[in-house]
Amino acid sequence: MSETILEVRNLVKHYSAVIAVNGISLAVPEGMCFGLLGPNGAGKTTTIEIMEGILEATSGEVRYRGAPLDQRFREEAGILFQKTALQDFLTVRQSIRMFRGLYQSGLEVEEVIRLCALEKLADRDNRKLSGGQQQRLLLAIALVNDPKLLFLDEPTTGLDPQARRNFWELIQSIKARRKTIILTTHYMEEAELLCDEIAIVDGGRIIAQGPPRRLLHEHFAEVMLELPRNDFPARARELPLQVIDTPERVEITTDDLDRTLRLLIDSHVPLANLRIRPANLEDLFLKLTGKELRT
Amino acid sequence: MMQRLVSVWHARNLEFLRDRATMIFTLLLPIMLVVGMGFVFGGKERPLFKVGVITQSLDKRAHPFLSERYVEFVPIANQAEGLRKVTHQQVDLLLDLHGAPRYWVNTDSPKGYIVEKLLIASAPDAHREPVTGAAVRYVDYLFPGILGMNMMFSCLFGVGYVVLRYRKNGFLKRLHATPLTAFEFLSAQVLSRLGLILFVTIVLYVGIGAIIHFHNAGSVALLLLLAILGALSMVALGLTIAAQFSSEEVVGGLLNLLTWPMMLLSGIWFSLEGSPQWVRWVASIFPLTHVLDAARAVMLDGAGIAQIASDLVYLGVTAVVFLAFGAWSFRWRYD
Numbered sequence: 001m002s003e004t005i006l007e008v009r010n011l012v013k014h015y016s017a018v019i020a021v022n023g024i025s026l027a028v029p030e031g032m033c034f035g036l037l038g039p040n041g042a043g044k045t046t047t048i049e050i051m052e053g054i055l056e057a058t059s060g061e062v063r064y065r066g067a068p069l070d071q072r073f074r075e076e077a078g079i080l081f082q083k084t085a086l087q088d089f090l091t092v093r094q095s096i097r098m099f100r101g102l103y104q105s106g107l108e109v110e111e112v113i114r115l116c117a118l119e120k121l122a123d124r125d126n127r128k129l130s131g132g133q134q135q136r137l138l139l140a141i142a143l144v145n146d147p148k149l150l151f152l153d154e155p156t157t158g159l160d161p162q163a164r165r166n167f168w169e170l171i172q173s174i175k176a177r178r179k180t181i182i183l184t185t186h187y188m189e190e191a192e193l194l195c196d197e198i199a200i201v202d203g204g205r206i207i208a209q210g211p212p213r214r215l216l217h218e219h220f221a222e223v224m225l226e227l228p229r230n231d232f233p234a235r236a237r238e239l240p241l242q243v244i245d246t247p248e249r250v251e252i253t254t255d256d257l258d259r260t261l262r263l264l265i266d267s268h269v270p271l272a273n274l275r276i277r278p279a280n281l282e283d284l285f286l287k288l289t290g291k292e293l294r295t
Numbered sequence: 296m297m298q299r300l301v302s303v304w305h306a307r308n309l310e311f312l313r314d315r316a317t318m319i320f321t322l323l324l325p326i327m328l329v330v331g332m333g334f335v336f337g338g339k340e341r342p343l344f345k346v347g348v349i350t351q352s353l354d355k356r357a358h359p360f361l362s363e364r365y366v367e368f369v370p371i372a373n374q375a376e377g378l379r380k381v382t383h384q385q386v387d388l389l390l391d392l393h394g395a396p397r398y399w400v401n402t403d404s405p406k407g408y409i410v411e412k413l414l415i416a417s418a419p420d421a422h423r424e425p426v427t428g429a430a431v432r433y434v435d436y437l438f439p440g441i442l443g444m445n446m447m448f449s450c451l452f453g454v455g456y457v458v459l460r461y462r463k464n465g466f467l468k469r470l471h472a473t474p475l476t477a478f479e480f481l482s483a484q485v486l487s488r489l490g491l492i493l494f495v496t497i498v499l500y501v502g503i504g505a506i507i508h509f510h511n512a513g514s515v516a517l518l519l520l521l522a523i524l525g526a527l528s529m530v531a532l533g534l535t536i537a538a539q540f541s542s543e544e545v546v547g548g549l550l551n552l553l554t555w556p557m558m559l560l561s562g563i564w565f566s567l568e569g570s571p572q573w574v575r576w577v578a579s580i581f582p583l584t585h586v587l588d589a590a591r592a593v594m595l596d597g598a599g600i601a602q603i604a605s606d607l608v609y610l611g612v613t614a615v616v617f618l619a620f621g622a623w624s625f626r627w628r629y630d
Contacts, residue, residue: 052472054468071474074472074473085466087307087309087466088310088313088314089310090306090309090310099473101301101302101303101305102298102473104474
């Protein structure tokens with residue numbers, strides 16, 4: 001088993017009367033991509049910023065390779081915040097070079113530029129980049145020190161679908177370099193695609209943790225049937241089905257598809273818009289909290 | 296440490312040099328100001344009308360002449376300082392009432408001639424000691440003041456708002472996630488600003504000095520040392536204020552609270568001689584007062600390093616104290 005690179009014990013963070021993080025503990029083994037999954041306001045960013053040493057916890061502790069966060073941690077960690085501005089008037093290359101100068105060791109500037117596919121943008125003013133390009137630059141900056149541990153806080157929020165997919169490919173190529181990655185996200189596809197293990201966070205607490213497939217397997221032996229709410233009459237609610245309501249649709253969880261379909265047909269529920277799919281992390285979150293991830 | 300400091304310093308220089316609007320404003324304003332002053336005051340001689348009295352505190356009962364109307368009497372600590380002022384016509388006559396009255400008058404000064412007549416009417420037996428020397432033009436007096444004022448604004452506002460902007464847009468938070476320390480960051484800002492200020496001050500010194508035909512009586516190298524220490528002290532003061540606040544209103548208010556008293560009391564426009572003791576005491580706290588006193592001593596009187604050593608030490612010590620306090624109280628995050 002890999003050595004634990006980062007460990008968090010009983011983390012609590014209060015903002016006046018608000019409890020943003022309420023007793024989170026976790027351990028991240030070296031080489032793993034670990035995801036904190038949860039809706040906005042769940043406490044993901046507060047948790048990751050305490051893990052990064054940017055925020056101070058009200059109580060609890062964070063240990064990097066068994067020791068409190070120190071100068072070694074700063075030399076070996078790479079961070080991509082949710083929102084970061086860079087210095088005005090600097091080109092992409094100059095911005096990367098500036099950050100490279102802050103570390104004792106790391107990658108060559110040109111290598112980082114290649115790694116993040118920024119070759120054609122290297123001499124462009126960093127303010128004149130699109131959202132996806134800007135994120136690639138910030139990722140490049142997070143990689144200049146060739147970090148052992150990389151924090152990515154909602155790295156694809158605000159990107160269009162194509163830019164998001166490109167960014168995922170980039171992160172997968174970094175994963176292939178055996179980097180430990182801790183990322184927060186509220187995109188279930190992102191967590192499913194990138195993370196070896198996830199912790200689902202809600203109300204400042206971890207409500208489930210484990211590899212995505214194992215979590216889904218533990219909570220869902222079933223498939224999901226989705227119907228528009230308007231197609232699901234009141235009489236159908238009396239059927240012996242496990243139904244979850246969302247604002248636009250009803251979701252029926254079942255391990256006996258034939259029987260469920262028969263029940264719906266017998267109740268004259270229109271099935272023209274029926275969709276059948278396997279359960280995903282969104283369903284898991286909904287099942288555990290009764291809320292949707294993207295709220 | 297040096298590598299990190301140089302990295303931030305270099306990036307800040309690039310950022311400033313490419314910000315053309317700020318660059319032009321930084322250069323244009325002081326040039327316009329000094330050219331304007333030179334135009335207004337350059338051709339005219341406006342010597343200050345004063346009689347210096349060698350004493351620690353002025354007592355009008357000491358001699359009937361001290362009660363003359365329309366004459367300003369200022370106490371002068373010692374004869375050497377008084378003679379320097381008579382020579383430059385910064386006072387029109389120097390009076391020593393210890394024992395038999397003695398006085399020094401500048402035979403090149405029209406006002407000295409008149410004040411001497413008044414003195415002789417009150418003290419016909421006073422012993423006369425003539426001196427000679429050209430008057431210090433007001434523009435000559437003003438020139439170091441303008442350089443110092445420009446330096447003060449550039450130091451305080453130039454770095455204060457930059458750090459505030461970095462904090463508000465999250466750039467400082469990003470730097471905090473690196474091995475960079477607050478002291479290294481602040482030192483890089485100080486050095487970057489110092490380079491700019493020295494460049495602008497040298498350009499102004501050479502350019503405006505040529506326009507107003509200014510002659511420096513002292514050492515240029517000493518002036519440079521003074522400019523470096525003065526700028527360091529004032530940049531560090533600006534950073535101390537910007538180190539911990541996140542609101543433009545608070546920082547702007549505090550910077551104004553500092554700059555206005557310095558504008559009025561540091562001797563940019565006029566000498567504080569003759570003003571109440573407490574005013575001079577308050578003025579002596581400001582780094583700009585020490586910059587201007589020392590600059591005038593070098594530029595007008597040809598003072599050497601020994602004469603301005605106390606000012607240099609004050610500026611150096613305050614630079615270190617302000618920088619240390621700024622690093623200690625520095626906040627990376629905008630909350």
